[in-house]
Amino acid sequence: MARWIRLYSAEEDIWSHYELDDEEWAVRQVDLHGPEQQPITATALEEVLRLRDQENLAALQSYERRYGVLAEGSLDGWRDAAQAAGITRQEFEAVWIRARQHLAQPEPTVANSAALAHALNDAAEPPLRPVPDQVAELLKSLNCPPRLAAHLRLVHDVAWQITDWVRQRHPHLDFDRQAVLFGAATHDIGKSLRIAELSGPGSTHEAAGRDLLLQHGFDDALARFAATHASWTDIDITLEDLLVSLADKVWKNRRVPDLEDLVVTRLAQASGQQPWEEYAALDELLTHIGDTADQRLTFQSAYPIHG
Ligand SMILES: [Fe+2]
Incomplete structure (x- = not known):
């Protein structure tokens, strides 16, 4: 019954x-x-x-x-x-x-795809790298909200800066830079299914994003970031996860001490340097990135949720 x-x-x-x-x-x-x-x-x-x-x-x-x-x-x-x-x-x-x-809203419009293309390709100041091609194709196939695409592009760009710094400072550190960049460019992709979470609170986009990436054939090592980007204190979290979470905060100059401490601890362990030295260097980088947060916020808000 x-x-x-x-x-x-x-x-x-x-x-x-x-x-x-x-x-x-x-x-x-x-x-x-x-x-x-x-x-x-x-x-x-x-x-x-x-x-x-x-x-x-x-x-x-x-x-x-x-x-x-x-x-x-x-x-x-x-x-x-x-x-x-x-x-x-x-x-x-x-x-x-x-x-x-x-x-049951209207079908995706031509206007949305035009605005999405702008979010993915428009020039910006300071210059903004494009997301990886496979991510851009996926966002287009999902008719992703333009504002979400702009956000993913911004966080990807910040992750590029952070991982470039890690690579130069710790050339022998074994970490998967491409995974971090993919994770940053897709971390909120579940919001294309949970549009209310683009402008309001909610975490249902996390599992939804991972499932969406798995459905599109990405393996769990890449899809995981969509589910982990807000849970950096979990026991099995990797340096790659932490760097995606960090980029997702610092793009708007949000500083989260416990997250930064976890990154510093991993870097100090890997390099044998003192944590305070690692912290000072990371702080300098994040302050530098934070200095252009206003431009990034302006860029993101220029793109509509619905095209
Ligand atoms: Fe985000």
């Missing part, structure tokens, strides 16, 4: 509503985010399966970009979740209809 429930994630400030079948698998799902209860997901198993059966990957991706990704597997533990409650079918249908109407 079908049943309708809702659960709340305080961490993400998301109310999830489900229609469940008799095995408590999600048949339909609606997620509402934040105090405005903004719809971010309204997805149906039947529609997902139809697209999968057609093996139409592009259509499935476009569906998931628009309507979100359905929770898979049994939700039979839902009764233990925070503020879990049964709701009526009518209550579910009301949020479903509202969310579907909200998410």
Whole structure:
């Protein structure tokens, strides 16, 4: 027998509503985010399966970009979740209809692709490197919001400066510079699926971004950054992860002492230098990068979320 429930994630400030079948698998799902209860997901198993059966990957991706990704597997533990409650079918249908109407926005426009091309290619002061070609192609295929592309380009450029400095200062240090650059250029790519998180809080774009990259054939060593860029205190975090997180802060001159300390510790261990010496050198670099943060902020805000 079908049943309708809702659960709340305080961490993400998301109310999830489900229609469940008799095995408590999600048949339909609606997620509402934040105090405005903004719809971010309204997805149906039947529609997902139809697209999968057609093996139409592009259509499935476009569906998931628009309507979100359905929770898979049994939700039979839902009764233990925070503020879990049964709701009526009518209550579910009301949020479903509202969310579907909200998410059924017009198809991507020519204007969006033009603005996206500008965000990826426009000259800037100080000069801004382009993201790697494979990332630019991916962003275009996703019809990425122009502002997100501008952000990824800025963070990639700062990561380029940081990794260039690391390479020159510690020529024998073994780290994967290309992975850092890829990670910086894609870290927020999940926001192309969770557009509300481009202008508001939320972390659902992190796992969504990693999944999106995996779906596009990138291996986990590259896709991981989309999920790790905000969690630098995790036990298995690498120097590459830390450098992506650092670039994602310093581009706007945001200084995060505990993150910088972790970077300094790794560099001091690798070089045998005193931590204070490493800190002084890193501080000089980050101050230099921070001096042009205003130009970067102006660049980013010049590009629209929707083209
Ligand atoms: Fe970011």
